[in-house]
Amino acid sequence: MAKKFHLEIIASDHPFYKGDCESLIFPGMDGLHGILANHQEMVTCVKGGELKYKADGEWHYAVVSDGFVEVMPDNQVILLADTIENPEEIDIKRADEVKQRAEEKLRQKLSNQEYYLTRAELNRAINRIKAAKRHR
Amino acid sequence: MANMREIRSRIKSIQDIMKITNAMYLISSSKIKRARKSLAATVPYFEKLQSTINDILLRAPHMHQVYFERREEIEAKDRKKGYIVITADKGLAGAYNHNVIKKAEEEMKKCSNNFLFVVGMVGRQYFLKKGVMVDCEFLYTAQDPTMYRAGCIADTILDLFKKHNLDDVYVVYTKMVTPMKAEVQFQKILPLERRKEERRAAGYLHAKFLPSPEAVMDRLVPNYVKGLIFGILIEAYSCEQNARMTAMEAATRSAKDMLRELGLLYNRARQAAITQSITEVVSGAKKLKK
Numbered sequence: 090m091a092k093k094f095h096l097e098i099i100a101s102d103h104p105f106y107k108g109d110c111e112s113l114i115f116p117g118m119d120g121l122h123g124i125l126a127n128h129q130e131m132v133t134c135v136k137g138g139e140l141k142y143k144a145d146g147e148w149h150y151a152v153v154s155d156g157f158v159e160v161m162p163d164n165q166v167i168l169l170a171d172t173i174e175n176p177e178e179i180d181i182k183r184a185d186e187v188k189q190r191a192e193e194k195l196r197q198k199l200s201n202q203e204y205y206l207t208r209a210e211l212n213r214a215i216n217r218i219k220a221a222k223r224h225r
Numbered sequence: 226m227a228n229m230r231e232i233r234s235r236i237k238s239i240q241d242i243m244k245i246t247n248a249m250y251l252i253s254s255s256k257i258k259r260a261r262k263s264l265a266a267t268v269p270y271f272e273k274l275q276s277t278i279n280d281i282l283l284r285a286p287h288m289h290q291v292y293f294e295r296r297e298e299i300e301a302k303d304r305k306k307g308y309i310v311i312t313a314d315k316g317l318a319g320a321y322n323h324n325v326i327k328k329a330e331e332e333m334k335k336c337s338n339n340f341l342f343v344v345g346m347v348g349r350q351y352f353l354k355k356g357v358m359v360d361c362e363f364l365y366t367a368q369d370p371t372m373y374r375a376g377c378i379a380d381t382i383l384d385l386f387k388k389h390n391l392d393d394v395y396v397v398y399t400k401m402v403t404p405m406k407a408e409v410q411f412q413k414i415l416p417l418e419r420r421k422e423e424r425r426a427a428g429y430l431h432a433k434f435l436p437s438p439e440a441v442m443d444r445l446v447p448n449y450v451k452g453l454i455f456g457i458l459i460e461a462y463s464c465e466q467n468a469r470m471t472a473m474e475a476a477t478r479s480a481k482d483m484l485r486e487l488g489l490l491y492n493r494a495r496q497a498a499i500t501q502s503i504t505e506v507v508s509g510a511k512k513l514k515k
Contacts, residue, residue, distance in 0.1 A: 097273070099269055099270045099273050100270065101267060101270045101372055101452055101455055101456075102263070102266050102267060102270070102372075103266045104269045104270070117435065118435075118436060118440065118441075118444065119435075119436050122435070129433055130284065130430065130432040130433060131432055131433045131434070131435060132281050132284070132285075132432050132433070132434050132435075132441055132445070133434065133435040133436075133441055134441055134444040134445055134448070155444070155448055156448060157277075157441075157444075157445045157448060157449075159277050159280065159281060159432075160432075161280065167273060167277055169270065169273060169274055169277060169452070171372055171448070171451070171452070172372075202380070
């Protein structure tokens with residue numbers, strides 16, 4: 090029986106998960122991060138992508154956007170992100186549309202800020218499509 | 226006794242206004258349902274965000290990072306202070322707008338270098354009329370807050386802060402303490418403060434920041450500010466609807482009271498007029514008999 094820690098995943102528009110968890114893997118700034126019980130105190134950022142956590146011996150998946158993680162000393166982990174979705178909830182068609190729109194926009198001349206916003210949008214769409222397709 | 230026609234026209238105008246207040250009451254009571262729902266969904270995030278940031282600031286090691294620059298070399302009177310003021314787009318919300326504006330003005334008196342970023346038309350018009358510097362391109366509505374809008378606001382503010390166009394950033398907004406009680410809040414957003422003494426007092430160790438404290442803060446702070454502003458917008462929006470609902474309810478109720486009183490007056494005036502004309506007719510008839 091693996092050791093457990095308390096995990097809280099909260100999106101800006103709804104609390105996503107709260108409970109015990111054996112392992113958490115999320116996309117960080119420099120690649121995937123894994124967290125097990127009794128991890129050192131740590132603060133780091135989440136990049137948009139796919140995260141997974143093992144609860145009750147089963148892996149659960151979710152698509153996240155930017156956010157951050159804090160590992161607290163009393164075996165507690167908090168993950169806060171702008172949006173978090175279940176792969177099953179994702180509408181591939183809509184994500185595809187968003188992706189195409191973003192790609193089209195990128196072909197035009199954009200200001201710096203617009204460029205980054207559109208890039209971020211495109212990345213989000215691609216992440217969602219990937220995750221949704223993998224868990225169909 | 227007041228003129229019958231006068232009373233009738235007053236009754237008519239009160240009835241017309243009551244129609245408006247009643248309609249606004251119904252609109253805001255349906256809007257508040259949605260606002261409350263989104264508030265309830267966001268509150269866990271909002272609270273956790275603040276407590277987590279507090280905790281992170283408690284454990285953060287010393288670092289050279291732009292969002293922590295206190296710029297102490299600038300004297301108090303020369304500091305450029307930015308205020309994000311969150312008001313409603315429309316009036317008729319009781320004291321909601323007034324309270325926020327009053328608080329903002331009170332704080333602005335303390336310093337001469339003020340820059341205002343007003344969300345919502347009411348506050349905007351007010352400050353423009355007063356001739357206060359209001360950022361012209363900062364045009365955001367208070368209706369239906371979205372993460373995207375919060376991101377835009379956060380980007381603008383952080384950019385100005387980084388370019389030294391702002392030295393301190395505050396936000397003035399209304400917070401819902403209980404569903405029936407709202408309170409104006411005044412909160413400092415930037416620069417962030419590490420709480421060294423408190424950490425030492427509590428005996429905490431520095432947490433580890435991966436890959437480096439600066440890199441983490443570079444991404445974390447914009448994310449935090451965005452989340453914070455999102456939460457604040459949601460909170461303010463649901464307060465606004467709540468304030469409008471209670472104000473309009475009260476207005477409708479007092480309109481009903483006035484109508485009742487005027488109805489009495491009107492009937493009295495009508496009866497007096499009838500009595501008078503009867504007396505006139507009778508006395509005229511008596512005169513004829515003689």
